Amino acid sequence: MLTAGQKKLLVELKSSLAEAVPEGQISESDYAKKGYHLEVRLDKGGLRRVAQTMLDKRFMLETVTAVDFIDSFELVYLYATYYHQYCRVLTRIRIAKDAQPYSVSAIYPAAIWLEREVYDFFGIRFQEHPDLKRIINPDDADYFPLLKNFGKTKFTDQIDDILC
């Protein structure tokens, strides 16, 4: 159940996000089921505009991740706040396999490492990133581990014997 403060915050967020990224689809989601309040679905771009809006509203960049759907990636940015009553915003964008999104590290320095991790595991190159190199895997690795056609997943034939 959303409190009055949260409802107000959500209304403000929706309006400023709609102003910043008019082409995005902003929808509310059920916190009890999903864990986030607002979902922003972007299509072609707008990551940096969303990030700037979130920073102005005093949200922190909680995490950045990517999901490998076989023919595209989905980049997910999660923002959370501790200055207002709790609120979480999830931003997703579907990008093609060889797309190069812009980095938000100029706005949120936390993104420097988070996006390095995404590059390290998925191979997504970010433009205007100050220091895009491997972070967790060995520096001379030539593979991207979390891709679905690498290693043992249910999409390869190297699957372990799991109780499926």
Next chain:
Amino acid sequence: MLNIKTIDDATINQRVYQLNLGPQHPSTHGVMHLLLTLDGEVVVKIEPIIGYSHRGHEKMAENRIYEQYLPNPARMDYLSGMIFNHGYCMAVEKLCGIEVPRRAEYIRVITSELNRIASHFIGTMDYAMGLGAITPFLWGWDDRENILDLLEMISGSRLTYSYGRFGGVRNDITKEFYDGTRKFIDRLRSRFWDYENLINQNVIFIKRSKEVGVISKEDALAFGVTGPTLRGSGVKYDVRKNEPYSAYPEFKFEIPTRKEGDCLARYQVRMAELEQSVNIIEQALDHLPPGPVRAKVPRFVTPPEGDCYVTFESARGAAGFYIVSDGTRVPYRIKVRAPSFSNLFVLTKICPGHFLADIVAIFGSIDVTVPEIDR
């Protein structure tokens, strides 16, 4: 403090040299490699290099069913293994819509808080050891032994727990555990005085921790810092109070904060949190409801399609699980938000301008667990 000289690649002069602190070093908690660029004894640039204990937990999640993945979260942050374990169970329960009985929630809270106390003992006393005081470290481990014995009674393991299950916990607590926890709480309350006299009031300790490694609120927001590191800078944010989960809304406890943002503030926040955890455990033991400890769930859980993000407060900060499911028994993607990952990066901003001896102090006061960063 000295004026910070930020290093600019065009102006590196011959006086500057590089020193590797780690990966093997007596004072880095785990295999942590800090590449320092020093001018005399003043640090000009610091670059943490991670990845030495990468085990591929997120990849492992993609070829195991949800139940088989249960041991993994505890191995990520082994010092708050119970908290991560329960957090993962919470995430899957949220995805599937399973409701947990009240007694199980209370048991989860008791074991999580015990784990938090154990982790904070290491966090604070490791910081003291980094400064050179070795005795409090051993006293802290003595207290921690009692906790490990207690948790071994009900879960079977001392460090990496796999006690939670989807829908509750594996087995009920025993009378031995109940009595042991009560005795432990009483003993711990009398031990706080020892630590107070030994370190908290020690003039050398205070002089080395005051105004060292100050994290401002803006830096904390920009870098995504959470946990006691954040609360030492004056922001009152604790997932247990701000986004309550499990049985936490039913307990009365406070969130200690300090406003200076230096190493001493973070240390004091952790010591104050120890007391609050003891209060929570006492309240939980007093009002423990009867009932089942595990809800009825199917043997192999099959969440519906969709994604879900669950956050919880580990000893180091706000951790989280982001699970993407495609309707089968095998998760599609599990992403772990490790609080130490964001907390560590703040070092690059606050360290320049300090001495070499302070780097060890700052690193100890941020209290990272390296395997959690590397997963």
Next chain:
Amino acid sequence: MNITQLPYIKDIYGFLGSDVMSGLVGLLIIAALVPLNVAALVLVERKVAGHIQLRPGPMEVGPHGILQTLIDAVKLLGKEMVTPGLTDKPLYWLSPIIVVAPAFVGFIPLPFSPLVQIKDVNVGFLLIFSFSSIGVISILMGGWASNNKYSLIGAVRSVAQNVAYEIPLLLSVMPIVMMTNTFKLGEIAQAQSGLWFIFYQPIAAIIFFIATTAETNRAPFDLVEGESELVSGFHTEYTGMRFSLFFLAEYTNMVIAAALFTTFFLGGWYGPVLPGAVWFFAKTYFLLFVVMWMRWTYPRIRFDQLMNFAWKVLIPIALVNLFITAIVLKVL
């Protein structure tokens, strides 16, 4: 009284000459005392550390772990002496040898009892202090020759620390010299037959204690070998017997420092019932216990705070103390 003035020794070995004889006997005493003291101290330190940390310490070897040092010595003797490749070989080899020199020399003027004193050198403690400066050079040599950035940082820190703390050390002993008009340690000890000097000069005693703790690189001033930061400081690259020589020198320096404190401030060999030497060693070991107690209680001081403390706090206080003593001695 010199040891060769004892009648029977002079009779038996009179044909060799008293100076050579006293030298040989002195050498024997040192050769016996130094390893014994170090052996006892290593065990005492580990036991004290253990009990302060709520654990019993070494218990395996011998009853309650008494023979632990023997086994440690055998182990260290058996270790391979690894010499890293790029080190500066002459300096690397010389450093442990030179660091032991002040340790041995320091035993010469110490007055263990009215009868037992190897030679009552007329410059007394100045001999000990000047040789401890040689120890500083050897630490610098060891740190430089190791070709290791950690060792170099440790060595450079130790030079600055030792040079800074020598000044309060001397300044705190000057009032004693002014009061007794002599440098000879035997006479300083004799002058305390009435009231011990610690009651006359409490401030000087405290400054002397702090300065010698800093000179011997003991906690809380042990950032030279600060284990948390510099792995092992200047003796990171030394293994086996060479490491044990550094160890020996450090513990012997501690014994000499405690013995000096006993001589200057705690009345030397004076004590009610037992013979003088027993009292001397009892007081020395009590002081060593206090030093170890401090090590396991206090964290380490940071380097700039250390230097501030020496130059801005200790030296002014020592100077003021000196002035007050001079004025009081002139007036009374």
